[in-house]
Amino acid sequence: MPDNPVTIGPWHCGKGQPLLFIAGPCVIESEQLVLDVAKRLADHAARLKLQLVFKSSFDKANRTSVDSFRGPGLEAGLEILAKVKAATGLPVLTDVHEPHQAEPAARVCDILQVPAFLARQTDLVQAVAEATARHGGAINVKKPQFTAPEEMVHVVKKCEAFGNPRVLLTERGTTFGYGRLINDMRAIPTMQGLGAPVIFDATHSVQLPGGHTTGGQREMVSFLARAAVACGCDGVFFETHPDPDRALSDGPNMIRLSDLPALIRRLLRLRAALDVKDDEISASDKGN
Numbered sequence: 001m002p003d004n005p006v007t008i009g010p011w012h013c014g015k016g017q018p019l020l021f022i023a024g025p026c027v028i029e030s031e032q033l034v035l036d037v038a039k040r041l042a043d044h045a046a047r048l049k050l051q052l053v054f055k056s057s058f059d060k061a062n063r064t065s066v067d068s069f070r071g072p073g074l075e076a077g078l079e080i081l082a083k084v085k086a087a088t089g090l091p092v093l094t095d096v097h098e099p100h101q102a103e104p105a106a107r108v109c110d111i112l113q114v115p116a117f118l119a120r121q122t123d124l125v126q127a128v129a130e131a132t133a134r135h136g137g138a139i140n141v142k143k144p145q146f147t148a149p150e151e152m153v154h155v156v157k158k159c160e161a162f163g164n165p166r167v168l169l170t171e172r173g174t175t176f177g178y179g180r181l182i183n184d185m186r187a188i189p190t191m192q193g194l195g196a197p198v199i200f201d202a203t204h205s206v207q208l209p210g211g212h213t214t215g216g217q218r219e220m221v222s223f224l225a226r227a228a229v230a231c232g233c234d235g236v237f238f239e240t241h242p243d244p245d246r247a248l249s250d251g252p253n254m255i256r257l258s259d260l261p262a263l264i265r266r267l268l269r270l271r272a273a274l275d276v277k278d279d280e281i282s283a284s285d286k287g288n
Contacts, residue, residue: 216253
């Protein structure tokens with residue numbers, strides 16, 4: 001069975017643990033922007049007593065258009081993420097797209113993410129599992145948009161077989177019709193039933209694929225995030241940016257950085273309301 005809870009730096013994600021938040025810009029646009037966002041997120045984490053992991057990508061290899069911005073690349077991107085860790089003390093997550101990227105990324109990052117479209121690529125999963133196992137890191141596998149949640153058991157078994165039981169699974173919607181994503185919240189308890197903690201990706205779930213660039217419904221992020229917390233997810237994933245309308249990737253579905261603390265507070269209040277022990281509920285029922 002996979003580890004549950006999963007240890008990520010100083011944090012623990014899973015059974016009996018506080019919510020884990022994963023947040024940051026979609027792609028590394030510049031060193032200064034990434035450091036500024038990371039420091040603000042670290043301030044929010046300290047003030048709100050959050051378990052928070054910083055996220056950003058060194059390369060967006062799955063952009064729709066050949067003209068779209070992809071990021072600084074592996075070497076320069078990892079140098080920037082190492083500076084984020086040093087400056088903030090936050091654990092760091094980045095995604096990898098090719099097996100050769102896993103080892104250098106695992107030396108820097110606490111979590112390596114397998115993108116949804118690549119979750120069935122055994123060579124990539126193997127490289128990520130082996131590299132993170134060597135360096136004490138964890139794996140976050142996004143559920144493909146074309147995969148039923150119960151089928152993620154095969155990815156979990158691959159990660160364990162290749163040496164790393166520290167696996168998170170992320171729900172990010174299922175393709176319906178011509179590209180529209182639908183969230184079936186049953187995916188959260190279903191994937192938790194596979195033994196791994198489950199993260200809900202609130203911002204990619206509101207993407208509107210198609211066209212020259214991917215669109216999104218930023219205004220729906222709060223609704224889906226609250227629904228996922230109500231359904232018992234172990235963490236929430238947000239992409240965030242100081243000015244999403246000017247972001248170089250995924251701007252339409254990213255949360256404005258200044259709006260994030262209020263949303264997180266709402267999620268924490270909801271989680272606290274759900275953390276009522278069964279015996280307290282039973283006692284209340286008897287009183288009625």
